[in-house]
Amino acid sequence: xxxxxxxxxxxxxxxxxxxxxxAEIRQVGYVPDAGHARLIELCCDDPEIHAVPLTSEEEGVxxxxxxxxxxxxxxxxxxxxxxxxxxxxxxxxxxxxxxxVMLVAMRGEWAEFNPWQVPMGSKTRAALELCDLLVxxxxxxxEAAETVAAALDIAFNGDLATAVLLSQRLIGSKRxxx
Amino acid sequence: xxxxxxxxxxxxxxxxxxxxxSDLLLVTGLGSTTWDAAAAGDDDRNFYLWGAMGSAAMVxxxxxxxxxxxxxxxxxxxxxxxxxxxxxxxIGVQRPPNLAVAVFDNAHYGETGMQASHAAEAVELVAVxxxxxxxxxxxxxxxxGLRDFAARIHDAPTTLFARIxxxxxxxxxxxxxxxxxxxxxxxxxATGID
Numbered sequence: 001x002x003x004x005x006x007x008x009x010x011x012x013x014x015x016x017x018x019x020x021x022x023a024e025i026r027q028v029g030y031v032p033d034a035g036h037a038r039l040i041e042l043c044c045d046d047p048e049i050h051a052v053p054l055t056s057e058e059e060g061v062x063x064x065x066x067x068x069x070x071x072x073x074x075x076x077x078x079x080x081x082x083x084x085x086x087x088x089x090x091x092x093x094x095x096x097x098x099x100x101v102m103l104v105a106m107r108g109e110w111a112e113f114n115p116w117q118v119p120m121g122s123k124t125r126a127a128l129e130l131c132d133l134l135v136x137x138x139x140x141x142x143e144a145a146e147t148v149a150a151a152l153d154i155a156f157n158g159d160l161a162t163a164v165l166l167s168q169r170l171i172g173s174k175r176x177x178x
Numbered sequence: 179x180x181x182x183x184x185x186x187x188x189x190x191x192x193x194x195x196x197x198x199x200s201d202l203l204l205v206t207g208l209g210s211t212t213w214d215a216a217a218a219g220d221d222d223r224n225f226y227l228w229g230a231m232g233s234a235a236m237v238x239x240x241x242x243x244x245x246x247x248x249x250x251x252x253x254x255x256x257x258x259x260x261x262x263x264x265x266x267x268x269i270g271v272q273r274p275p276n277l278a279v280a281v282f283d284n285a286h287y288g289e290t291g292m293q294a295s296h297a298a299e300a301v302e303l304v305a306v307x308x309x310x311x312x313x314x315x316x317x318x319x320x321x322x323g324l325r326d327f328a329a330r331i332h333d334a335p336t337t338l339f340a341r342i343x344x345x346x347x348x349x350x351x352x353x354x355x356x357x358x359x360x361x362x363x364x365x366x367x368a369t370g371i372d
Contacts, residue, residue: 027240052243052271054268055268056264059262062230062233062236062265066241066244067243069365069371070242070244070245071245072243088231091229092227095358096359097359097362098362
């Protein structure tokens with residue numbers, strides 16, 4: 001079989017976006033992050049999606065709850081450091097059994113340059129699991145869309161809270177010196 | 179600052195906001211505004227927050243975006259709003275026309291022993307909302323102003339923000355259901371979602 005040229009290989013970020021569309025996500029709350037830049041751009045450009053820039057990630061947890069009360073599905077995009085900002089707000093999700101899907105771009109792990117990212121990055125999964133979220137992790141580009149689709153399914157079918165961690169190795173380390 | 183005894187009674191203020199509610203959807207914040215709404219009469223279209231301090235305005239935003247066919251009113255206290263001050267910046271960017279955020283400002287943390295809030299000393303919530311991009315704001319100190327705002331909720335073309343000067347007191351608690359799943363499910367049923 002002939003190998004696909006680089007331009008023909010679908011980008012995993014575009015595939016995640018397609019999964020959000022297939023799940024009828026109508027609101028996307030985000031705190032800007034380089035790892036989510038492409039996804040944020042796609043969401044902002046889509047007329048069916050209401051993209052909401054947040055000042056802090058916990059706002060997104062409340063936004064998603066409000067969306068669900070109004071009959072819409074929401075997803076949140078954030079960086080691993082933002083997970084720490086969500087902790088108390090996740091009590092809303094748990095107490096009311098709101099569905100939740102957080103896509104978390106990991107920092108503070110694979111080849112991290114900035115040690116300030118490590119304390120939260122190394123505890124992201126543990127913190128989410130402590131709050132009773134179902135946590136999935138993506139290491140390979142070809143796993144990204146199906147993992148996100150699986151998280152969306154279980155969240156909205158079962159009123160469950162989920163997070164998908166997009167590993168730093170997948171995203172690529174931030175380049176500090178250009 | 180207005181003398182405490184000249185400020186509005188919180189239970190009366192909530193009744194005025196809801197007396198011609200029509201199909202208005204209500205979100206109340208952790209604490210006294212939840213008891214005020216329950217005292218005005220429990221309603222399946224009320225979503226009461228019993229926790230998640232700082233979330234009320236953002237729950238209202240998500241709901242208002244999802245239900246562009248309905249009016250959404252958030253009523254919360256100054257302390258709860260202060261914890262979610264960033265959400266005013268987020269809402270200022272969105273400004274859905276069917277959302278109104280009202281803050282019952284008694285300048286105190288009423289649920290925890292009446293400690294002074296930032297609104298008592300320095301922070302002007304209306305100025306914060308205006309600086310965050312709210313185009314129509316209300317600084318309400320009397321019943322007339324409150325009635326103007328209550329009417330405007332139903333026909334405003336932009337997101338409203340109101341700060342309502344409320345007397346610092348502690349009326350008897352009236353507690354609505356506190357089962358979060360029940361509150362969520364009955365709200366969705368009453369509004370035609372489930």
